[in-house]
Amino acid sequence: xxxxxxxxxxxxxxxxxxxxxxxLAPVPVDPRGNPDLPAPAFEQVDLYRLEVALLVFYGYLLxxxxxxxxxxxxxxxxxxxxxxAKFAAxxxxxxxxxxxxxxxxxxxxxxxxxxxxxxxxxxxxxxEPAQ
Amino acid sequence: MTxxxxxxxxxRLAKDSDVFDFDRALELVRRRPVDAExxxxxxxxxxxxxxxxxxxxxxxxxxxxxxxx
Numbered sequence: 001x002x003x004x005x006x007x008x009x010x011x012x013x014x015x016x017x018x019x020x021x022x023x024l025a026p027v028p029v030d031p032r033g034n035p036d037l038p039a040p041a042f043e044q045v046d047l048y049r050l051e052v053a054l055l056v057f058y059g060y061l062l063x064x065x066x067x068x069x070x071x072x073x074x075x076x077x078x079x080x081x082x083x084x085a086k087f088a089a090x091x092x093x094x095x096x097x098x099x100x101x102x103x104x105x106x107x108x109x110x111x112x113x114x115x116x117x118x119x120x121x122x123x124x125x126x127x128e129p130a131q
Numbered sequence: 132m133t134x135x136x137x138x139x140x141x142x143r144l145a146k147d148s149d150v151f152d153f154d155r156a157l158e159l160v161r162r163r164p165v166d167a168e169x170x171x172x173x174x175x176x177x178x179x180x181x182x183x184x185x186x187x188x189x190x191x192x193x194x195x196x197x198x199x200x
Contacts, residue, residue: 088192095188102184106177113173114150117166121159 003072010064018057025052132164140164143171 027045030036041048065085070076077085137160144156144167151159160167
């Protein structure tokens with residue numbers, strides 16, 4: 001509960017910083033005073049500010065995620081990608097779940113196969129008196 | 132197949148089975164020995180696969196821990 005509250009606060013801080021960056025980020029200008037924006041901004045100041053805000057937001061999350069789990073939980077993610085941070089325990093849990101599902105399927109297959117063989121014997125034994 | 136071999140095969144078939152008890156397994160062995168042997172081979176193969184997956188999971192777990200540090 002406290003942890004979730006802490007996460008909410010951290011995300012709120014990230015959002016506030018991103019909004020501040022959007023409003024306060026200085027726009028680079030050339031010697032003549034015209035905006036001299038980098039290529040990804042497509043010469044649009046608003047797009048440049050939005051990109052700066054996104055950079056601040058996700059940069060902050062990228063920094064905070066391992067710091068948070070490292071400091072509070074004492075473990076680091078094994079992977080940080082666009083889909084988020086992945087932890088060793090979570091990856092292992094997924095493998096355990098897959099293993100359980102495979103075992104259940106194997107058990108079912110075994111039961112069905114044995115049942116089929118059993119049914120064949122039953123059918124044969126029913127056919128015998130008729131022959 | 133001797134009677135002793137048939138009983139041994141039936142015991143292996145009946146082991147952990149929800150379908151066959153020993154008598155039914157013995158009947159299968161007597162009537163369809165090839166099928167009975169195939170079922171036992173399937174069980175053995177399943178056990179081998181389970182052990183292989185278990186070892187793979189252990190290695191993966193170890194690799195995750197080593198990557199972590």
